[in-house]
Amino acid sequence: GYVAYCLRVYMYSGFSLLPATKHLKFSAFFAQAYFGRSHSPWAVLWKWPGVTIRLHFILGYILSVSLLWLGAITTIMWLLIFHTQSFYKDYYDPRILLALVVLMIISVGYYFFRKEYKRYLDMELSAAF
Numbered sequence: 001g002y003v004a005y006c007l008r009v010y011m012y013s014g015f016s017l018l019p020a021t022k023h024l025k026f027s028a029f030f031a032q033a034y035f036g037r038s039h040s041p042w043a044v045l046w047k048w049p050g051v052t053i054r055l056h057f058i059l060g061y062i063l064s065v066s067l068l069w070l071g072a073i074t075t076i077m078w079l080l081i082f083h084t085q086s087f088y089k090d091y092y093d094p095r096i097l098l099a100l101v102v103l104m105i106i107s108v109g110y111y112f113f114r115k116e117y118k119r120y121l122d123m124e125l126s127a128a129f
Contacts, residue, residue, distance in 0.1 A: 003063045010060025015053060018120050029120060030113050034058065058112070066108045070101060 009015070017033040024032065031039040035049050049055050074097075080087040 003059075003067060006056045006060035007064045008060070009053065009056040010064075013053065013057060015057045017054070017057065017116050018123060022124060024120070026114075026117050029117050033113065033116060033120075058109075061112050062105060062109045065112075066101075066104045069104055069108070073100060073104075 019029065019032040021032060021038070027041045028038070031041040031043065034044055034054070035047070036051055036054055039047075049058075077087075077092070077097075081092065
């Protein structure tokens with residue numbers, strides 16, 4: 001339910017993460033896009049954005065794409081478990097699955113903010129001409 005709500009916010013809200021500040025490096029852009037104002041990039045680990053729509057917008061992309069990829073990975077995993085003799089005994093480990101979930105969310109989040117940063121740089125470049 002929550003992921004579907006966030007995906008709806010991401011797709012239909014028209015919200016933009018792009019800051020008005022010019023010439024930001026990726027780490028400064030990341031923090032400003034997440035919080036809506038200048039902040040330390042490390043603050044993402046313990047602080048929430050002040051505006052909840054910003055969090056829903058960000059999580060709408062990250063969680064929906066992560067669930068899509070994790071669904072494909074777990075489908076392959078279950079096919080291997082049911083159709084091979086050794087996969088479950090030799091390779092299946094819940095810690096590996098948890099690590100996959102965390103790595104997937106981090107990598108999709110990085111991709112999302114890199115994509116937004118590219119849009120930011122393109123906007124800056126088009127404003128210069």
